[in-house]
Amino acid sequence: MFAATGDPASTRLELNVDSCNENPTAEVVESDTEVRVQVTSGRWFGRNADDCADGVTVTLNAPLGTRTVVDQSTGQVVEVSPADQDVPWK
Numbered sequence: 001m002f003a004a005t006g007d008p009a010s011t012r013l014e015l016n017v018d019s020c021n022e023n024p025t026a027e028v029v030e031s032d033t034e035v036r037v038q039v040t041s042g043r044w045f046g047r048n049a050d051d052c053a054d055g056v057t058v059t060l061n062a063p064l065g066t067r068t069v070v071d072q073s074t075g076q077v078v079e080v081s082p083a084d085q086d087v088p089w090k
Contacts, residue, residue: 001015001016001017001037001039001071001073001078002016002017002018002053002078003015003016003078003079003081004016004069004078004079004080004081005080005081005082005083005084006064006069006080006081006083007064007082007083008063008064008065008066009063009064009065010063010064010083011059011060011061011062011063011064012057012058012059012060012083013035013037013057013058013059013060013064013069013080014055014056014057014083015037015039015055015056015057015058015078016053016054016055017039017041017053017054017055017056018052018053019039019041019053019054020052020053020054021052021054022041022054023041023054024039024040024041024054024056025039025040025041025056026038026039026040026056026058027040027072028058028060029072030060030061030062030067031067032067033067033068034067034068034069034070035060035064035067035068035069035070036070036072037058037069037070037071037072037078038072038073039056039071039073041054064080
């Protein structure tokens with residue numbers, strides 16, 4: 001996962017992942033301080049050599065608020081960009 005987009009008041013979080021048309025899915029584990037996301041896809045090393053991104057949308061149990069988003073597979077914090085104002089967030 002290399003990017004995330006969301007609104008602190010929303011339960012919707014959009015993720016960008018390097019899976020290149022491999023139908024990624026995401027599992028989320030939430031705490032009071034962070035949202036840990038594990039993305040899984042069918043991508044194999046050496047397959048789909050032309051890197052491209054897919055999007056995955058997850059619904060959180062509670063609004064994102066000030067919680068940190070963490071890529072579970074790397075342990076790295078992923079910065080959350082503000083949601084596009086033209087997109088209806090729930």
